[in-house]
Amino acid sequence: MPSRTVTVGSRTGLHARPAALFVAAAGSAPVPVKINVEGRKPVPANSMLSVLSLGAKCGTAVTISAEGDGADAVLDDLATLLARDLDADEGGSDG
Amino acid sequence: MAEGLGALLEPAAIRLAETAADRDAAIRRCGEVLVEVGAVAPAYVAAMLDREQSVSTYVGEGVAIPHGTLAGKETVLRDALAVLRFPDGVDWGGQPVTVCVAIAARGDGHVEVLGELAQILLDPDRAAALRAATDQDTVYDLLTPIEETA
Numbered sequence: 001m002p003s004r005t006v007t008v009g010s011r012t013g014l015h016a017r018p019a020a021l022f023v024a025a026a027g028s029a030p031v032p033v034k035i036n037v038e039g040r041k042p043v044p045a046n047s048m049l050s051v052l053s054l055g056a057k058c059g060t061a062v063t064i065s066a067e068g069d070g071a072d073a074v075l076d077d078l079a080t081l082l083a084r085d086l087d088a089d090e091g092g093s094d095g
Numbered sequence: 096m097a098e099g100l101g102a103l104l105e106p107a108a109i110r111l112a113e114t115a116a117d118r119d120a121a122i123r124r125c126g127e128v129l130v131e132v133g134a135v136a137p138a139y140v141a142a143m144l145d146r147e148q149s150v151s152t153y154v155g156e157g158v159a160i161p162h163g164t165l166a167g168k169e170t171v172l173r174d175a176l177a178v179l180r181f182p183d184g185v186d187w188g189g190q191p192v193t194v195c196v197a198i199a200a201r202g203d204g205h206v207e208v209l210g211e212l213a214q215i216l217l218d219p220d221r222a223a224a225l226r227a228a229t230d231q232d233t234v235y236d237l238l239t240p241i242e243e244t245a
Binding site: 011012013014015016017020021047048049050051052053054055056057058087 | 146149150151152153154155156160162165203205206207209210211212213214216217
């Protein structure tokens with residue numbers, strides 16, 4: 001199954017706003033996407049609770065995987081999103 | 096592992112019979128409780144409302160996790176949680192919310208705490224029990240499970 005492993009770029013980790021943006025992107029993908037941290041079972045990437053349960057901080061390596069038509073493109077897009085600091089473009093921070 | 100949530104949640108920060116006319120009112124109540132227990136300065140409440148404008152903190156299972164923006168971090172005095180239950184429910188952008196777990200956090204230690212909370216809520220029975228809880232001990236026990244087989 002195609003997969004990508006990236007480190008979380010958002011400075012507050014994969015929760016709150018970064019998680020919401022990621023979950024929304026994964027949910028709108030044409031194929032189901034799963035996400036996991038090393039040593040743990042993959043969970044649905046379109047579920048906020050599942051993504052929060054990873055407890056992924058800034059710098060944590062996460063692996064996303066998907067199968068089907070367009071999976072590679074979906075994974076590339078989501079990997080780019082995960083690697084960005086999604087807190088940066090929020091009002092009041094330095095971005 | 097289980098000490099994370101419990102260490103941040105004091106009995107005075109568990110309020111089980113709250114009412115709020117709408118989402119913003121519920122968030123203000125959450126912020127007021129965090130102020131009352133000495134976890135944040137009053138300015139944090141505005142940061143919580145800002146956060147919600149930016150992205151909903153609804154996580155599923157009738158639970159929202161209001162917290163401030165990064166800009167509001169300097170108004171956090173210590174990391175803490177508050178649990179507010181709204182028995183009549185609050186319309187959270189189209190989703191009914193019964194329980195708010197309000198978060199005050201300076202660093203990223205709460206990401207693990209949120210992970211714990213999410214794992215609890217992923218268990219439908221425990222999530223339902225949390226929504227139905229009417230006493231502090233029940234809430235505390237649900238959020239600080241004794242290490243089980245897991």
